[in-house]
Amino acid sequence: MDFQLTEDQRDLQQGVRELLAGRFDREALRDLADGPEGPVLDRELWRELGAAGFFALRLPESEGGVGLGLPEAVLAFEEAGRALLPGPLVATHLAAGAVEGAATGDTVVTAVDSSGLVPWLDAADVVRGDAAGAVPVRSADPLTPLHRAPARPPAAQDPVAVLLTAAEQLGSAARSCETAVTYARERSQFGQPIGAFQAVKHLCAQMLVRTELARAAVYAAAVTADPAEIRAAGLLADEAAVRGARDCLQVYGGMGFTWEADVHLHLKRAWLRSELGPSAGAVEEEWAAAL
Amino acid sequence: MDLTYTEEEEEFRAGLRAWLADVLPQLPPRPDPTDWPGRRAYDLGWQRRLYDAGYAGLHWPVDAGGRGATPTQHLIYLEETERAGAPYVGANFVGLLHAGPTIAAEGTAEQRARWLPPILRGDEAWCQGFSEPDAGSDLAALRTRAVRDGDHYVVTGSKIWTSHAEVADWCELLVRTTPVSEDVPKHRGISWLALPMDAPGVTVRPLRTLAGSTEFAEMFLDEVRVPVGNRVGDENDGWRVTMVTLSFERGTAFVGEVVACRRTLGALAAEARKNGRWDDPVLRRRLGRLNVEFNALWRLTQWNVSEAQRTGGVPGTGGSVFKLRYSHARQELYDTAAEVLGAGALDLDHEWVLDRLSSLSYTIAAGTSQIQQNIVAERILGLPKGR
Known part of the structure; x- marks a missing residue:
């Protein structure tokens, strides 16, 4: 048993992190969040992601892909979540090999979620699922335009979509924890950094605990590819991301309630991703039935 | 992976x-x-x-x-x-998991030959004399004094929470050999001694836990003479000697317990199905959530153990992260057991009821959850120490 990242996996993680840091930094994020016309999908960035193998990661080399597995895809999506990278990343990744141009990032693919939500409908070239009758929603996530299709009988969700979404949540949770810690070291009140107060320390410690438990669950689910374990990992990752962003907001105090701080962007995306996965209740019932 | x-x-x-x-x-x-x-x-x-x-x-x-x-x-x-x-592991806990590894790492050849084989053979049991009434979370504030008298230390003070003290042959004892002063911070004046439990001046008084049992004891030391040769490591270096052994922690501390908790969870579901409480969706979801939780804790164990394997057993701080979550989950498990039992939750003849009582110690023993959160915040996240 060697349940740790291999050297290749570390390199991949580092590579994606550097790519995103160079190509989608904080300034780019804020431009999107603060832009007058709402978020725009950066087609050039999309193609660069395609060229880097982000979408073709799991396609066999014989089909022009990178030939890697779920664990590597999870690491890449964790980085996307950490950087708060916008766009229908999961749907396009899943379409690689099935929809022409998805693997290279030339075609942007979105999908209708079982909840009826359709992210990035106007920007996408291809929609998977039935988006007939979808109407625009004033999206709570400033970085994700949303449509909502009429409710349909719930369909089984692709476990890989659930897993990659969980990986994004994991990255977001880790980022929120780091952001809170950085702020708690810099911000002073009562003559000391607020991070020296135990009340703040304990908030941060619990953020890390939730993140590391979710990490073990998400990585293990990537290794086993067991659908039930994937859904359980999704539950823990949703919690780590949402609670993490909430606690980060709390550590930021008044600044956390402003548009200017990035905290709310993580929280709102985490809310959206939670909605896209199976509900907590359904997962709990599934795991109760397995007892 | x-x-x-x-x-x-x-x-x-x-x-x-x-x-x-x-x-x-x-x-x-x-x-x-x-x-x-x-x-x-x-x-x-x-x-x-x-x-x-x-x-x-x-x-x-x-x-x-x-x-x-x-x-x-x-x-x-x-x-x-x-x-x-x-x-x-029972009465062998301290010998196998703390005192023994300490002697193995820091003892002389003579000390290793004297104390290690009897631990391995099951001839001698050890207990741990670390905490004191006024030195719990702040262990380094311990005050039990050891004064040198020729080739002996004369030890006076009291210890508390000493498990298996009644039946132990030896006690790994932390004592203060140099008083705290402006030049000597509290961590510096401590020494590690092997105390024979039958030495004159040692009095053990069992403490009754809230579960009704006498799992641990108070220990009073009244001018107990301990040979200087029983000191492991240098004089005043006992804090480091003790911490070296805590680093033997390799992510395996709670393996058996997580396995046991998962088995209990299965038994809870079986009981709930039998007595009809399974029809309550709130309870059912709670059981499902615990199943998710303990599965993830098992994965985290595998993660931590793999990390220890890679680093050659160097201490990970992952232990604190695990303990924080696990101790809480264990209490949640037995609170849920009480829900499954209903009125039966007041019947001490049911093992889950006793287990529920003992689960209350998990967020306190071996570093309270509050201390563990300080450790995570300061040593992993790098937040500053407070006043």
């Missing part, structure tokens, strides 16, 4: 399983929990069987008489012994 076990690891597992299947039916009946001499004899007898079969000190270094097993083999050992319902 790989969750499969190597051929060698599977062979180890198969050999252990076969031995357990053979030896467990031969064990004598378990003693009554209140029968301390009986418990000691039972626990040491089990240790002797492990020794004879070559499983004693599995994770100890080979030159200390152990097997030098990898963290993964240790995980397999703990997983399989728990699954098979083998006896717990």
Whole structure:
């Protein structure tokens, strides 16, 4: 048993992190969040992601892909979540090999979620699922335009979509924890950094605990590819991301309630991703039935 | 990332399983929990069987008489012994998991030869004299004094929360050999001594826990003479000596318990299905959530053990992260058990009720959750120490 990242996996993680840091930094994020016309999908960035193998990661080399597995895809999506990278990343990744141009990032693919939500409908070239009758929603996530299709009988969700979404949540949770810690070291009140107060320390410690438990669950689910374990990992990752962003907001105090701080962007995306996965209740019932 | 076990690891597992299947039916009946001499004899007898079969000190270094097993083999050992319902480490806990490894790491050749073999053979039991009435979370504030008198220390003070003190032969004792002063911070004046429990001046008074049992004791030391040769490590270096051993923690501390909790969870579901409470969706979801939780805790264990294996057993701070979540989950498990039992939750004859009571210690013992959160925040996240 060697349940740790291999050297290749570390390199991949580092590579994606550097790519995103160079190509989608904080300034780019804020431009999107603060832009007058709402978020725009950066087609050039999309193609660069395609060229880097982000979408073709799991396609066999014989089909022009990178030939890697779920664990590597999870690491890449964790980085996307950490950087708060916008766009229908999961749907396009899943379409690689099935929809022409998805693997290279030339075609942007979105999908209708079982909840009826359709992210990035106007920007996408291809929609998977039935988006007939979808109407625009004033999206709570400033970085994700949303449509909502009429409710349909719930369909089984692709476990890989659930897993990659969980990986994004994991990255977001880790980022929120780091952001809170950085702020708690810099911000002073009562003559000391607020991070020296135990009340703040304990908030941060619990953020890390939730993140590391979710990490073990998400990585293990990537290794086993067991659908039930994937859904359980999704539950823990949703919690780590949402609670993490909430606690980060709390550590930021008044600044956390402003548009200017990035905290709310993580929280709102985490809310959206939670909605896209199976509900907590359904997962709990599934795991109760397995007892 | 790989969750499969190597051929060698599977062979180890198969050999252990076969031995357990053979030896467990031969064990004598378990003693009554209140029968301390009986418990000691039972626990040491089990240790002797492990020794004879070559499983004693599995994770100890080979030159200390152990097997030098990898963290993964240790995980397999703990997983399989728990699954098979083998006896717990019991009265051998401190000897095998703390005092022994400390002596192995820091003791002289003579000290190792004197104390290690009897621990491995199940001849001698150890207890731990660290905490004091005024030194709990702030352990380094301990005040039990040791004054040098020729080739002896004369030790006076009191210790508390000393498990198995009534039946131990030896106590790993932290004492203050140099008083705290402007030049000597509290961590610097501490020494580590092996105290023979039958020395004149040692008084043990059992403490009754809220579960009604006498799991631990207070220990009073009145001018107890301890040979200087019983000091492991240098004088005033006892804090470091003790911490070196805490680093023997390799992510395996709660392996058996997580296995046991998952089994209990299955039993809770079976009981709920039988008594009709399964129809309550709130309870059902709570059980499902615990199943998710303990599965993830098992994955986190595998993660931490793999990390220890890579670093060669160097201490990870992952232990604090795990303990914080696990201790909470365990309490949640037994609170849920009470819901499943309904009125039966007040019946002390039900083992879950006693387990619920003992679960209350989990967020306190071995570092309270508050101290663990400080450790995570300061040592992992790098937040500043507060006033």
